[in-house]
Amino acid sequence: MSAAEKFSESGRLRRADLRMSAERLCRYQQAAALEETSFSAFALRALDAAAEETFRRHRTITLSEEAMRAFVEDLLNPGEPGERLKRYAQMHRKMVSGR
Numbered sequence: 126m127s128a129a130e131k132f133s134e135s136g137r138l139r140r141a142d143l144r145m146s147a148e149r150l151c152r153y154q155q156a157a158a159l160e161e162t163s164f165s166a167f168a169l170r171a172l173d174a175a176a177e178e179t180f181r182r183h184r185t186i187t188l189s190e191e192a193m194r195a196f197v198e199d200l201l202n203p204g205e206p207g208e209r210l211k212r213y214a215q216m217h218r219k220m221v222s223g224r
């Protein structure tokens with residue numbers, strides 16, 4: 126096991142290197158100073174917000190108005206179950222009842 130793996134397993138904080146132009150770094154440091162926080166805290170807060178937004182976008186299903194209406198219509202007025210579903214329901218009833 127490498128030293129990095131041992132360090133990671135110990136629960137200690139890990140370091141990440143970011144490469145950027147001097148101008149970009151200066152801009153971010155100035156923004157952190159305006160917020161009266163460290164560059165690291167400022168960067169982590171921005172990364173957390175970006176990660177949350179990314180997770181939110183990937184968890185959210187966006188439907189067109191037409192698709193939404195069709196979805197709601199199917200929920201309110203479901204069709205009859207197909208033969209395969211009926212067969213599985215019957216198998217389930219037999220398994221549950223033990224017969």
